[in-house]
Amino acid sequence: MNRLILTVVILMWSTLSVAAINVVATTSSMGMLTRTVGGEFVKVTELALPDRDIHTLQVRPSMLQALRQAQLVVAIGAELEQGWLPPAIEGSANAKILPNSLGYFEAAAQVPLIDAQGSANRSDGDVHPLGNPHVQLDPVRMAEIAYALAERLAKLDVTHSANFRANAASFKSAVNSQLAHWQQLAANNKGVMLYHKDAKYLLARFNIPLLATVEPLAGIPPTASHILSLVRQFKGKKGVILHTVYQGNAGIAQLASQLGWQHIALPLEPANNSHQQAYFALIEQWLTAAANNK
Numbered sequence: 652m653n654r655l656i657l658t659v660v661i662l663m664w665s666t667l668s669v670a671a672i673n674v675v676a677t678t679s680s681m682g683m684l685t686r687t688v689g690g691e692f693v694k695v696t697e698l699a700l701p702d703r704d705i706h707t708l709q710v711r712p713s714m715l716q717a718l719r720q721a722q723l724v725v726a727i728g729a730e731l732e733q734g735w736l737p738p739a740i741e742g743s744a745n746a747k748i749l750p751n752s753l754g755y756f757e758a759a760a761q762v763p764l765i766d767a768q769g770s771a772n773r774s775d776g777d778v779h780p781l782g783n784p785h786v787q788l789d790p791v792r793m794a795e796i797a798y799a800l801a802e803r804l805a806k807l808d809v810t811h812s813a814n815f816r817a818n819a820a821s822f823k824s825a826v827n828s829q830l831a832h833w834q835q836l837a838a839n840n841k842g843v844m845l846y847h848k849d850a851k852y853l854l855a856r857f858n859i860p861l862l863a864t865v866e867p868l869a870g871i872p873p874t875a876s877h878i879l880s881l882v883r884q885f886k887g888k889k890g891v892i893l894h895t896v897y898q899g900n901a902g903i904a905q906l907a908s909q910l911g912w913q914h915i916a917l918p919l920e921p922a923n924n925s926h927q928q929a930y931f932a933l934i935e936q937w938l939t940a941a942a943n944n945k
């Protein structure tokens with residue numbers, strides 16, 4: 652009899668735990684942040700693996716399935732996922748997660764953006780006319796986003812609003828406790844060349860000069876003449892080229908060899924289904940790679 656009661660209690664408990672907010676994050680950094688802020692009260696599905704190019708993700712049936720059941724979508728935003736997320740949301744036929752609704756959250760909309768007032772526009776071929784969307788490598792902006800995300804989760808689950816706010820505060824203090832160490836890793840850096848402006852927030856946060864981008868314009872692959880002009884401009888100077896795995900084209904290797912610089916491929920995102928620790932490790936990995944230019 653006692654065993655029966657115990658079984659019933661366990662069943663009720665597991666039913667209650669299913670009441671966690673069902674969140675779909677576009678990337679693993681957004682998944683990490685949601686998990687950090689939401690704790691046990693969220694269930695997070697990530698759409699993109701960390702090594703994928705989030706500008707041009709392919710919509711799969713499994714994504715539509717996840718979106719159909721979602722109560723909240725957490726995207727990086729500023730049109731980064733423009734090519735595939737709006738059609739995927741539409742395909743999911745889930746009105747709760749439409750843009751501008753309670754179930755749709757963009758990280759980039761919560762913080763000031765770099766290049767937001769620029770002259771870039773899509774007709775020139777620039778893929779980021781609203782400003783640079785790649786906010787996830789700035790831990791300080793991520794802490795600000797964590798607070799905004801806590802408020803959004805609190806609207807969806809008011810009972811646990813104090814938990815969400817406390818979790819955001821503890822993420823912020825964890826970031827703050829790392830800042831001196833990160834600044835030390837970044838000190839006296841001679842500068843970094845990026846393939847795309849996807850790590851620009853990290854460089855700006857830690858005062859590392861961005862020497863140039865290998866792309867002449869965001870989203871436009873380099874021509875031979877652009878590579879040549881970069882060689883002329885930076886020959887004899889110190890630097891390092893940082894890029895992602897999916898940007899590994901011949902132009903980068905050629906440029907690095909002509910300048911005598913290292914070129915290093917890094918992920919823009921922490922491991923999938925990870926937590927704060929993996930995110931901090933990613934920041935460390937970038938700052939360590941950026942120091943290979945002295």
Ligand SMILES: [Zn+2]
Pocket residue numbers: 706778779785847848849869
């Ligand atoms: Zn981009």
